[in-house]
Amino acid sequence: MWKVAMSEEVGKAVRSVLERVKQAAARRPKTLPAVPPRLVAVSKTKPPEMIVEAYRQGQRNFGENYVNELVDKASDPAILESCPEIKWHFIGHLQKNNVNKLLGVPNLFLVETIDSAKLADKVNSSWQRLRGGSSQRLKVMVQVNTSGEQSKHGLPPEDTVTTVQHIVAQCSALHFSGLMTIGRYGYDLTLGPNPDFQMLLSRRQEVCDSLKLPMEEVELSMGMSTDFEHAIEVGATNVRVGSIIFGNREYPNSALNTPNPSPLPSPAPSPEKTSKTVSEEAAKKMHHLTVSEH
DSSP states (O other), X not given: OOOTHHXXXXXXXXXXXXXXXXXXXXTSOTTSOOXXXXXXXXXXXXXXXXXXXXXXXXXXXXXXXXXXXHHHHHXXXXXXXXXXXXXXXXXXXXXXXXXXXXXXXXXXXXXXEEOSHHHHHHHHHHHHHHHXXXXXXXXXXXXXXXXXXXXXXXXXXXXHXXXXXHXXXXXXXXXXXXXXXXXXXXXXXXXXXXXXXXXHHHHHHHHHXXXXXXXXXXXXXXXXTTTHHHHHHHTOSEEEEXXXXXXXXXXXXXXXXXXXXXXXXXXXXXXXXXXTTSOHHHHHHHHHOOOOOO
């Protein structure tokens, strides 16, 4: 249940995370594009009141994993009235039969999980039809399965350039904004830089070289509650943070949050998971870790 006391907690958490984002950005090597990182507050399973409170603290970008939940929240009267400049990110696996429903969401800002040329084509044609004569393009990211885990969605890394090329050349209603990954969960940063983040960096380099795109115009969405500072230090421009802002999630037994209410569903539908499996000690270590881009 939402409690009035939670209002202060959400406010403090948002301010704390924004400060940590700022500090992590200051530790980035000067060789990286000077793009201010964007904080996406992942609000899945959380009530509209929490979103409104975070918005009051200046937070504008919010992420949801399930189409039905995003549709419900985006049309909630309290959010419509109190959050006119909200920007919704869809960060879950997108099935073709849910594309039209997703694209009807008011204030949809970015779809981060395009994982095939066929899905891009479907989103492109649906956006053209829904927007009619509007010239506004929909921002999308290409999701890459950098860890190679079967439980993760996303393109094989070797398909990244061809898929981005297809979007740029064939999907006139879409604006290619960057690359996104979930990565292997619980990586121990004492072993060195996260290889999934390094993989996404290298794929961005290939995309920019092949398609002659400026590096600063190709974003990287990587990093969650347990590792967002490290992700920013190595080049993330978009981090998805949920549990340290809104608290651990509850998965009610309802159709809204299917498939599986367990903390670690399979296949994993969520780029933002509970942070229970990474220890506080590991979090402290990654806070002090500074790495270069390569």
